[in-house]
Amino acid sequence: MAKVFLILKVLRLSTLYDIDVTEDGSFQFTSDNGHKYIVYFLAAPVPDKEGNVHTFLNLGFSRDGDHACNPFTTKFDAKIEATIISILNDVFEKHDHRVLIYFCFGDDGYSRHRKIVFNRWKKGLTRSIENHNATIQYEETEIFSCLMLVSDNPLKGLILDAFEAYLKDYQ
Amino acid sequence: MEQVKTTGSTQKNHYNPIRKMIEDKKVVIAAIKNGESLSNLKGIKIVNPL
Numbered sequence: 001m002a003k004v005f006l007i008l009k010v011l012r013l014s015t016l017y018d019i020d021v022t023e024d025g026s027f028q029f030t031s032d033n034g035h036k037y038i039v040y041f042l043a044a045p046v047p048d049k050e051g052n053v054h055t056f057l058n059l060g061f062s063r064d065g066d067h068a069c070n071p072f073t074t075k076f077d078a079k080i081e082a083t084i085i086s087i088l089n090d091v092f093e094k095h096d097h098r099v100l101i102y103f104c105f106g107d108d109g110y111s112r113h114r115k116i117v118f119n120r121w122k123k124g125l126t127r128s129i130e131n132h133n134a135t136i137q138y139e140e141t142e143i144f145s146c147l148m149l150v151s152d153n154p155l156k157g158l159i160l161d162a163f164e165a166y167l168k169d170y171q
Numbered sequence: 172m173e174q175v176k177t178t179g180s181t182q183k184n185h186y187n188p189i190r191k192m193i194e195d196k197k198v199v200i201a202a203i204k205n206g207e208s209l210s211n212l213k214g215i216k217i218v219n220p221l
Contacts, residue, residue, distance in 0.1 A: 021219055021221075022209075023208075023210060024208060024209040024210035024217050025209075025210075025217040025218055025219035026209060026217055026219075027219075038203060040199065040209065040217055041217065041218050041219070041220055042192070042195050042196065042199065042215060042216060042217060042218070043216045043217075043218045044188050044191060044192045044195070045188065046188045047186075047188075056188065056192065057218070057220060058192045058195065058196060060196055060199060060200070062200070062203050065203050065204055065206065066203075066204060067200045067203070067204075087221070090221050091220045091221065094220065094221060095220055098220065101192065103192065103193055103196055105196075105197075105200075136189070136193070138193055143193065145189075163189075166187050166188055166189045167189060169187055170187050170189045170190055
């Protein structure tokens, strides 16, 4: 049995890119095709109505210094997806009370594409994660947001109530 | 979970975390595009949760 686990671990490692943690706390890796990816988390305090402050992790990532995408110009690379999913799984394993949020901006007209990709990544998460999607009007564009948290988070109700309240206040 | 004193309802305090998160991310996107260090961004906290 131990041998099987070892083989699985080696297989898992071989399907991920090596990640470097930078001085500013972001994560970087370079794909086999030479594209440089940055994954980062911005901490945001979100107070609820009972005075608790929840730390939301605002996820972002870029490729070659740009967040805009140009579909069909790069070859699909499963290791990129696997690497980012691995980071997200590690985050939820270490911080099961944290909330992760991802905003898909539509400046380049591809927010829907990002949403689809992000939804695919979510299927790779190992814990029981539930997600709550919303569409937010920001200036002239629509932003898709996806909030994720562990299903058995005891403060889930307060967190979601707070998010809904801020969403209403924002709109 | 951090505990803080209640200072009133979320509506009275005009801080809206959703707006702040969107604007923070906009600033980070611009910084990365311009090759700036993320550690110099004022009021924005990059964290390593791992």
